Amino acid sequence: NASDEVIAFGNGVFNDKQMFEAQFIDGVYGLNDTTRGKGIVTNDAKNANKMVTSISKMFTDGAAVNAHTFAQKTYDYYLKTFDRNSVDDKGFKLVSAVHVNNNWNNASWNGRQMSYGDGDGVNYYNFASGLDVAAHELTHGVTEHSANLIYSYESGALNESMSDIFAKMVDRDPEWLIGEKLIKSGPNRALRSMSNPAEIIDTRTESGYSPDHWSKRYIGTLDSGGVHINSSINNKAAYLISDGGTHYGVTVTGVGRDATEQIYYRALTKYLTKSSNFSMMRSAAIQAATDLYGASSKEVKAVQQAYTAVGVL
Numbered sequence: 551n552a553s554d555e556v557i558a559f560g561n562g563v564f565n566d567k568q569m570f571e572a573q574f575i576d577g578v579y580g581l582n583d584t585t586r587g588k589g590i591v592t593n594d595a596k597n598a599n600k601m602v603t604s605i606s607k608m609f610t611d612g613a614a615v616n617a618h619t620f621a622q623k624t625y626d627y628y629l630k631t632f633d634r635n636s637v638d639d640k641g642f643k644l645v646s647a648v649h650v651n652n653n654w655n656n657a658s659w660n661g662r663q664m665s666y667g668d669g670d671g672v673n674y675y676n677f678a679s680g681l682d683v684a685a686h687e688l689t690h691g692v693t694e695h696s697a698n699l700i701y702s703y704e705s706g707a708l709n710e711s712m713s714d715i716f717a718k719m720v721d722r723d724p725e726w727l728i729g730e731k732l733i734k735s736g737p738n739r740a741l742r743s744m745s746n747p748a749e750i751i752d753t754r755t756e757s758g759y760s761p762d763h764w765s766k767r768y769i770g771t772l773d774s775g776g777v778h779i780n781s782s783i784n785n786k787a788a789y790l791i792s793d794g795g796t797h798y799g800v801t802v803t804g805v806g807r808d809a810t811e812q813i814y815y816r817a818l819t820k821y822l823t824k825s826s827n828f829s830m831m832r833s834a835a836i837q838a839a840t841d842l843y844g845a846s847s848k849e850v851k852a853v854q855q856a857y858t859a860v861g862v863l
């Protein structure tokens with residue numbers, strides 16, 4: 551029988567009410583949106599680690615409702631802000647799996663789909679519960695279909711930072727915290743902080759905190775050469791470009807989120823390459839800001855000052 555689009559309602563993990571397009575296929579309602587690109591589909595992995603393809607009625611499953619609606623919101627952000635049609639700009643079908651593995655404290659993009667763990671319920675809530683998490687994962691897809699930054703050492707830290715930056719452009723909060731909704735208990739109130747990276751305890755680093763300056767970068771092999779550790783250095787720069795501030799004695803006059811997202815999107819899609827390092831990130835952002843706002847613009851000045859403030863020349 552014909553499948554038809556319906557408007558459905560459901561509650562997320564924290565009973566956040568969501569409204570979304572759903573599909574009625576072969577007698578079953580499913581989280582299947584055929585109105586965006588080549589589609590947006592959400593599956594229940596039933597705590598297996600294989601990606602099942604069953605679309606079942608999941609409006610009562612908070613993780614599924616969140617993963618699905620957050621993928622829609624992120625799709626809409628890229629289309630509206632940059633006229634980008636999904637991760638590949640060709641309508642790439644966005645597939646998400648929830649309840650992956652058991653008590654999995656992770657979320658991922660594997661080149662084909664997003665996956666979310668349920669969290670252990672002690673330190674973490676369900677990893678599908680944060681819009682910033684979904685936007686982070688989906689942006690890994692955007693990066694893969696643009697600069698395709700190698701996921702290790704400095705290029706990997708930039709890969710991670712792109713995901714954090716756009717996560718916060720989609721899911722805006724004044725302190726630019728990453729994954730704050732996931733934390734149930736533990737020393738940190740978020741996975742990362744872009745406004746003040748050094749507030750986050752990280753026992754992998756020499757100082758014990760996330761780095762907020764290139765001189766404090768993690769040099770080691772953990773975390774694929776520190777991709778989630780050193781991303782904080784570029785995150786801080788992006789925060790300073792947007793909101794401004796004085797950091798290690800260097801003052802940046804912020805230019806706002808809208809200019810900042812345009813600068814980073816242009817840098818990511820036009821200037822960064824798979825082996826770009828932090829210094830090349832500085833050059834790419836300056837070039838992007840020059841293209842968009844002019845060589846003597848306040849935006850170019852903010853980029854120069856921000857990268858100087860985090861020790862990247």
Ligand SMILES: Cc1cccc(C(=O)O)c1OC(=O)C1CC1
Pocket residue numbers: 655656657658659682683686687710728729741
């Ligand atoms: C929780 C987690 C663990 C390992 C990798 C990632 C990853 O996607 O890089 C990950 O997800 C995040 O960092 C998102 C922002 C919360």
Ligand SMILES: [Zn+2]
Pocket residue numbers: 686690710713
């Ligand atoms: Zn990531």
